[in-house]
Amino acid sequence: MNQDSCSARTEPTTERGRRSRLKLLRAAEQVFGQHGYEGASVADICRQADAALGSFYVYFPDKKSAFCELVDSLGKRLRHALADATKGETDRFAMERAGLAAFFAFLAEHQKLYRIVRQAEFVDEAVFRRYYERLGEGYAQGMAEAMKEGAVRRTDPVIAAHCLMGMADFLGMRWMLWDNCDASAIPTLVDTAIDIVSHGLLPRAGDPDATPRPKAKKAAKPARAPRKP
Amino acid sequence: MNQDSCSARTEPTTERGRRSRLKLLRAAEQVFGQHGYEGASVADICRQADAALGSFYVYFPDKKSAFCELVDSLGKRLRHALADATKGETDRFAMERAGLAAFFAFLAEHQKLYRIVRQAEFVDEAVFRRYYERLGEGYAQGMAEAMKEGAVRRTDPVIAAHCLMGMADFLGMRWMLWDNCDASAIPTLVDTAIDIVSHGLLPRAGDPDATPRPKAKKAAKPARAPRKP
Numbered sequence: 409m410n411q412d413s414c415s416a417r418t419e420p421t422t423e424r425g426r427r428s429r430l431k432l433l434r435a436a437e438q439v440f441g442q443h444g445y446e447g448a449s450v451a452d453i454c455r456q457a458d459a460a461l462g463s464f465y466v467y468f469p470d471k472k473s474a475f476c477e478l479v480d481s482l483g484k485r486l487r488h489a490l491a492d493a494t495k496g497e498t499d500r501f502a503m504e505r506a507g508l509a510a511f512f513a514f515l516a517e518h519q520k521l522y523r524i525v526r527q528a529e530f531v532d533e534a535v536f537r538r539y540y541e542r543l544g545e546g547y548a549q550g551m552a553e554a555m556k557e558g559a560v561r562r563t564d565p566v567i568a569a570h571c572l573m574g575m576a577d578f579l580g581m582r583w584m585l586w587d588n589c590d591a592s593a594i595p596t597l598v599d600t601a602i603d604i605v606s607h608g609l610l611p612r613a614g615d616p617d618a619t620p621r622p623k624a625k626k627a628a629k630p631a632r633a634p635r636k637p
Numbered sequence: 638m639n640q641d642s643c644s645a646r647t648e649p650t651t652e653r654g655r656r657s658r659l660k661l662l663r664a665a666e667q668v669f670g671q672h673g674y675e676g677a678s679v680a681d682i683c684r685q686a687d688a689a690l691g692s693f694y695v696y697f698p699d700k701k702s703a704f705c706e707l708v709d710s711l712g713k714r715l716r717h718a719l720a721d722a723t724k725g726e727t728d729r730f731a732m733e734r735a736g737l738a739a740f741f742a743f744l745a746e747h748q749k750l751y752r753i754v755r756q757a758e759f760v761d762e763a764v765f766r767r768y769y770e771r772l773g774e775g776y777a778q779g780m781a782e783a784m785k786e787g788a789v790r791r792t793d794p795v796i797a798a799h800c801l802m803g804m805a806d807f808l809g810m811r812w813m814l815w816d817n818c819d820a821s822a823i824p825t826l827v828d829t830a831i832d833i834v835s836h837g838l839l840p841r842a843g844d845p846d847a848t849p850r851p852k853a854k855k856a857a858k859p860a861r862a863p864r865k866p
Contacts, residue, residue: 444759446675501839526755530673537815544811561840567808567829568838574807575800582773582799586766600796608837609797610730611790 420467429467432457436478441520445475445527476535479528482521483539487546489514500559504572505602511576512594515584522581544569575601649696658696661686665707670749674704674756705764708757711750712768716775718743729788733801734831740805741823744813751810773798804830 420426435457439448450471454461468474493510497503515521528536544566551565551572560568583589583597649655664686668677679700683690697703722739726732744750757765773795780794780801789797812818812826 446759523758526758529752529755530675540810558840560838561836563833563838564829567826568833570807570811571804571830571833574803574805576803578799578803578806579796581769597796600793601800604792604797604800604837606837606839607790608833608835609789609792610835611787 425467428459428463432459432464432467432474433478433481435459436474437482437518437520437524440475440478440527441523444523445471445531450474472531475528476532479525479535479539482518482524483542486511486514486521487543500554501602501606504605505598508576508579508598508601509594512580512584512589512598515580516591519585522585540573544573547573572605575605654696657688657692661688661693661696661703662707662710664688665703666711666747666749666753669704669707669756670752673752674700674760679703701760704757705761708754708764708768711747711753712771715740715743715750716772729783730831730835733834734827737805737808737827737830738823741809741813741818741827744809745820748814751814769802773802776802801834804834 420429432453435453436448439452439456442448443452448471450464451461453471453474454464457464464474468477489510490507493506494503497506525536525539528539547569548566551560551568554560555562555565579597579601583593589597649658661682664682665677668681668685671677672681677700679693680690682700682703683693686693693703697706718739719736722735723732726735754765754768757768776798777795780789780797783789784791784794808826808830812822818826
């Protein structure tokens with residue numbers, strides 16, 4: 409396997425070129441998602457894109473480079489979708505809620521995202537790590553800023569970011585991909601997850617079922633118990 | 638690919654047979670972890686196990702069945718390790734802490750766990766799902782019981798279990814596999830994660846940096862801010 413093919417990318421200079429390249433990437437997403445990296449061929453991608461073989465090689469030196477570009481591009485598009493969804497939000501937890509909902513919407517649109525990213529570990533580990541590292545860096549930075557501003561309780565921002573990313577990842581896998589969750593059920597799923605992240609799982613004084621805790625003097629607002637979607 | 642090979646297992650009846658089979662599974666863990674399912678061969682596994690080819694086929698009909706058995710066996714061993722680590726704990730959050738520490742210890746011992754489980758999605762999706770579903774079922778059941786007893790705040794136990802599993806998964810990937818975290822740093826990582834899960838990320842009244850919240854009357858104990866390991 410050519411270790412360098414992932415960095416050998418040809419950026420188109422015309423609008424038409426960009427469109428052709430995007431069409432090939434979209435086809436690659438379907439083909440790699442369905443057949444896996446090993447099972448997919450450049451010919452399959454061209455067939456899916458309704459493009460000539462020669463056209464593929466204008467933009468990508470080989471199958472590997474198209475795959476790596478696809479993973480990078482999915483990561484970039486996800487980060488943009490999350491940034492767009494949370495732009496303008498000033499409340500940190502409203503931002504988390506909007507981000508999680510946007511992630512689920514992205515998954516609904518890119519059902520093969522997990523399959524593609526997971527394969528990357530075996531095709532080019534650097535591409536696989538980069539996908540999560542870039543997501544994690546931005547998230548941890550946002551967390552650190554929110555902690556400085558007092559909008560999030562002070563703790564380790566990198567650990568907090570990874571807790572939140574892992575949560576989103578597993579909820580997305582279970583409800584969006586496996587259970588094919590109905591769109592109407594998503595708000596409850598998002599609210600429940602954000603409630604857990606915001607308030608934690610420790611019973612609070614005043615909760616109907618809380619074990620009495622000696623230091624709690626004032627009764628807090630009882631926790632909502634959202635239904636399972 | 639033979640769709641049935643995952644269910645065609647031969648259980649050894651003698652102690653010697655069980656040992657031979659386990660030796661082959663351990664070798665399979667190394668070989669699949671290193672070369673990936675596609676890149677690994679039965680001959681590689683036998684070489685790693687220092688076993689004859691014929692011996693492999695006594696226990697497994699083919700490469701696929703050995704792979705599926707490996708994933709099931711890793712899942713089972715992980716669930717046992719978690720159960721052992723939390724046995725006897727009565728405090729739910731001490732149990733969560735012990736479980737997370739045990740998961741990290743399991744990862745330290747099975748560095749290829751993620752790589753192997755992720756491949757399963759492409760080899761036999763049922764085996765892949767089963768790995769997470771069995772973990773999730775037990776976890777959600779434990780959460781539901783803890784909620785009934787008032788040891789965990791009432792919320793959706795299945796969502797809560799997936800939040801915690803995702804958190805453990807991402808922390809394990811980042812700190813145990815990528816950063817190859819020093820054993821001495823693990824307790825702080827575990828404490829920070831469990832603190833987030835217990836108390837949530839919303840600032841509490843009395844936190845040094847908390848934004849004043851109108852409804853909070855009494856100052857709570859300030860949150861600990863553990864260092865990044």
